[in-house]
Amino acid sequence: MANFTDLFIWFDKMGLADSLIPFMLIFTITYAVLDRIKLFGDSKKNIHIILAMILGLLFVIPHVTNSYPTGADPVEIINTAVPNVGVLIIAIIMVMLIVGVFGAKLKVKNSPLTSIVVLVAFGLVLYIFGQAAGWWNKSGFPRFFGFLNDPETMAMIVILAVFLIFVFFLVGGSSEGNAKNGLGSFLDYFKGMLE
Numbered sequence: 001m002a003n004f005t006d007l008f009i010w011f012d013k014m015g016l017a018d019s020l021i022p023f024m025l026i027f028t029i030t031y032a033v034l035d036r037i038k039l040f041g042d043s044k045k046n047i048h049i050i051l052a053m054i055l056g057l058l059f060v061i062p063h064v065t066n067s068y069p070t071g072a073d074p075v076e077i078i079n080t081a082v083p084n085v086g087v088l089i090i091a092i093i094m095v096m097l098i099v100g101v102f103g104a105k106l107k108v109k110n111s112p113l114t115s116i117v118v119l120v121a122f123g124l125v126l127y128i129f130g131q132a133a134g135w136w137n138k139s140g141f142p143r144f145f146g147f148l149n150d151p152e153t154m155a156m157i158v159i160l161a162v163f164l165i166f167v168f169f170l171v172g173g174s175s176e177g178n179a180k181n182g183l184g185s186f187l188d189y190f191k192g193m194l195e
Contacts, residue, residue: 019060022075025082027056071134080132088124 011017031052034040040047062068063075130136 015064017079018075019064022063022078023056023060025078026059027052030055077129077132081129084128084132085125088121088128092121 031048034048034051035045038044060075063073068074127136
């Protein structure tokens, strides 16, 4: 009796994860970008489709023929990194659900926190893809940050970071000279976000 597990094993043997899904991913992203920027004009969807198909095939065919150098195969990098990015997205959605359970609405769109969230998300995605591509050493840092492997250096960086954050919250304030500044304005800011 066949089941879904056997079906997915059959799909994997047919090359679904190795060729078809990466091709569809690159084709879709390329087509969406080309259609958005309208590189060849408004009514040139056929050119956008052909160019996206060519780029998708140029991306996947060297993987299928084992032409990429060892450790530099973008299909393997994508197949390793995308599930981790999916876990990150699910974690963010779970946090939003937990906040929503208590009746709070997280307003991030028009706040300064938006930039921080975007930078952290970009950094995490860069780290995940870098880890999949082998850019980082065993400790998780880029090779040129090898000095961070020293526990004393890491302790000093953590102490300095905590000290700087503490000083920022104590003496930092608003530029308008409001009565509240430092830690009070920071806590009020987050209280306002969770209305």
